[in-house]
Amino acid sequence: MVGVTGAGKSTLAQALSGRLDLPYHEMDALYFNGPGWAVNEKFTEEVSRLAAGPGWVIDSLGYPEVRDLLWDRADTVIWLDYPQRIVMPRVLRRSVRRTVTREVLFGGNTETWAGWLSREHPAWWAWSQHKTRHREIERRTRDPRFDPLVTVRFAHPDDTRAWLANL
Template sequence: MERILVVGVTGAGKSTLARAVGERLDLPYYEMDALYFTGPGWAANDTLTEEVARLTSEPRWIVDSLGYPEVRDLLWDRADTVLWLDYGKRVVMPRVLRRSVRRTVTRESLFGGNRETWAGWLSKEHPAWWAWSQHAGRRQEIERRTRDPRFAPLDTRRFSRPRDTAAWLASV
């Protein structure tokens, strides 16, 4: 486990797990949303592909994302391990709702200095709506990729319950 991709649906806990594994294995951790959103108004990084190519050319790293479409194949091609948080909506929805309420109330600064707002809750791209609407599609995409012969050398660990993830993490 030298080049790890942590995948799952929105709200599964990818960043939390990636940070913890990175600390335990002394791996550089890269948060995909922080790489992608670089400025006000949720501006996208024009050099994302080049930046991710540079970071993943290093021998050791951990990234917390299925990956934005422009870098998805690059991440999957370069990873040696996939940690899949395959949690149902009953797990992820309360998590994403708590997180978004906290971020909105505290005006927490996020990627590129952006913030979640009450008005943002009305957008189909708000994390809560995104988690609900994209849940099945994300799971199917990850399932397809884990079965793709092109990625067969990947060591894939699929966790369907948070307690299984916690037990595994305790063993790392």
């Protein structure tokens, strides 16, 4: 899966994993493994091991440390190419819910009100990186180095739902 933060990559990856009977791996859970959003020192080797398997569904091909590895090993990329007007309400609702309920996330971390002031917060990240991510994914999907990678691109959640229902 590729797309900006809040597009629904994890939700779709879980559903796709169930439909295809393939293991699902959540990249954020692999990347963050401790308090204070500590980064997993073995992230690259763990992802490499998972991606060497015969089939898998990963909810993000965007982590720079493993981006090329995953694009090289994937046979299909699902691109949730939704506009900001769709993504931003989703990411804002999710982050408000997580902050208010103190939902425990990756590595035992939580979103906090103070965290909203950080440029790393999902809402800020989704807003500021939308165009950059779009351009980068567009470039990669056209890169002959990744042929014969199949790209399935959706511009609206309704299209994604219809495709999944017919899978």
